[in-house]
Amino acid sequence: MKLFLVFLLFSFNIILANDKPEELFYKAGEHFSQGEFRQAATVYEQLLSDGYNSKSLYFNLGNCYFRLGNFGYAVLYYEKALKIDPNDREVIHNLKLTNAQLADKIQAVPEFFVYKIWNNTAELTSSYSWYWLFILFLTIMLIAIVMFKYSKMISVKKILFPVIPALATLTILSLSLSFYKSGLENATNQAVITANSVRVMNAANQEATPLFTIHEGVKVSILNYDAGSVQVLLPDGRSGWVAEKSITII
Amino acid sequence: MKKFLLIFYLAAITVFSQSFDATVNKNRLGLDDYFQVSFTYSGTDVNGLKNFRAPDLSNFIIASGPNQSTSMQFINGQMSGSRGFSYMLKPKATGQFTIGSASIESNGVVFTTKPIVVNIEKGSPQSTQAENDINKEIAQDLFILAIVDKNTALKGEQVTVTYKLYTRLNLRSPQVDKLPSYQGFWAEDLDLPQTITLERENYNGKVYNTGVLKRAALFPTQTGDLKVTPLSLKIPVMIQKKKKTTGNPFEDFFDDPFFNTQTETVEYLATSNTVSVKVLPVPGEESYKDFTGAIGNFDMIVSIDRNTVKRSEPLILKVRITGYGNVKLLELPAFELPASIEMYDPVITDKINRINRVNGYKEFEYTLIPKSAGEFEIPAIKFLFYDIEKREFVEKNSEPIKIRVEKGPEFVSEDDDSGQFQKDIYGIKQSFDLVKGNPSLPYLDPVTISFTAIPIFAFIGFLFYMKRRERIYGDTNIMRKMFADKVAKARLKKAAVLLKNGVPDPFYIEITAAVTGYLEDKLLIPKSEFTHEVVSSTLNANTDDPELSQKTVKFIEKSEFIKYAPVDDIPGQMNQIYDEASSLISELEQKINFDLKAEVVK
CATH class of the missing domain: 1.10.287 (Helix Hairpins)
Structure with a gap:
């Protein structure tokens, strides 16, 4: 009997693991509407790691991280959603609201x-x-x-x-x-700072001196890679080297 | 290591019979030497062994043992193996000693070993006596001393260890064999000059050249007796070659070092002594719960980049601790901020000078974001450390910092069409639109590529079609050839009408014109050159059927004859002529070679 129960549990797990993406997607939505943002984010992340992507998925995940106060990842996923549809008003609005919460108020250099x-x-x-x-x-x-x-x-x-x-x-x-x-x-040269605080250095090596500090949520362009460091360009035109693990590519 | 060697050795020999032997790795040894004695059973049933009884070893100090080792092998399906019991022994006294018999029981049979005799001598006799002598001689004139500035230290207090080379010999540049390990310490190598400068020093009554090899500042991270393992260097030493004295006075004279410049280089392994430090806990540590292990002499500077700030704008708070001591291990006690100020993780930088006493600074840079307007106070930051010179706990307190947060500009959105701006984010999207994989490139997608190809190919095809058309319609010869059949048929039709009406003369004219006109058009024969001979020769050139030309010429003759000399109407003759003409034309049309493609290209 016990063995049977164990077997049942086991098979139940397998069913859970093989959940259809639709079911997982709606399940995450339910978690979100009940205020369980952490659980919702976990389910969305699972869909991501299963190879799925879409505007809604990125947008909803961004919302989860916004509610959890993790603005770096919120910006990252809103930007990913915008990459798919740059004209979605809801995404643009949420991204603006998130940017207002960030520690760094970076004024973008006006483009030509x-x-x-x-x-x-x-x-x-x-x-x-x-x-x-x-x-x-x-x-x-x-x-x-x-x-x-x-x-x-x-x-x-x-x-x-x-x-x-x-x-x-x-x-x-x-x-x-x-x-x-x-x-x-298909660009991979845009990234978001996802580490809490990052010191921007003037070079990639050990003897580099710090230039300034930036915080999570800043969108940067990647200029160069070197030995675990990346050279990033900030929207205001400043640039410097940060650790590769402190950024995530959009 | 020896244990493993034993295993391999035993595994190499194939044993089928059972035996139990005792072996020692050396029979003659010095009083200070260690040696190994092993009792090895070899046989088929290694697992069935029991009751191993070691001989009396009370004449020796047992350094380790019994160490067991087992090896097994299968040969032709039969298992054999060996089990060894070994001891590392050190003699207690000099003289001749006997290691007695050991016994073991296998399947009820008791095996015993033969006794072994061991000679213990004074000193440490070795096979390469000469080399040993040289090493001994060198050891007196060349050694490394590890010196600590204190043998007792508090946890976190700096202990400086100096490795000094003492030499009276000629040396070449040494190579590091083994670096010391500083277990239980946070170690910082102190800066030394690039080249080792030798100084003269009197040590135990002898004058040596000494040089500092290495110097490290050690900060104990745990209490108790901590050991620093020795530093080993491989040093090439130049020594004079020894010559056997023969008693010849002249040779003795020339054996003088002044004449004898022959030297050889010997590589000597110099190992320093092991030093130990007794580490004590900081006295009275328990009564300070904020104490995080900072020992030395420190100062704290707290600064903020501005005191007035707009809401949501960042403030930079810097806490810098400078001084002597375990700078790198410093931790800053957490401090409480007003709830409406958000704090990010600090960015930490440190800089250390490594000259004698480790000093430097560690800086914690915090980014603060005030989330609401008003007057706030960043409370005093407390930093506690143990002053190593005054032997007491010292607490440094920063001044509280007042900041004023002004109302910043409200967040405004440009695309606000409802007039009332939504202050919160839009909720999640419920429409399921998941896709797998990455977006593909439109100019590599087969669907879009084929849709690009359709109009382009249609365009090119149409151009070709139009060009061909122009070529055909622009050439009268081709046109004549192409439409010869049609023109002839039209004439025949006319003739058919005349036939019906029973008008013979114009009928024959029309029939003749149909045939001759057809031939003129099709074979491009000018009217002026239209003779029977030309017709037959061109026809022959353009058809594969020689009878056709005869038939055609015959018909022409016949129709002309009737045309110019109309016989009274033989009933049915007109019909017959008509049929002949139409079948002839269709036969000609079939049999005359005509290739439009070739004509267009021509």
């Missing part, structure tokens, strides 16, 4: 306006959408070229003459945006 326009345009939609747009513009342009060449009506040619170069520009632009956006989507 051309770069800013380009970046904002790329962020409008995903790299796939940009690619479909490229296919659409390409098709229209090719049809226009054919029509221009073989149409016997002068009026058609007159209309098409300025339209074709415009379409060509749109085609090249949408393809470039798709390439650029997929670069952003």
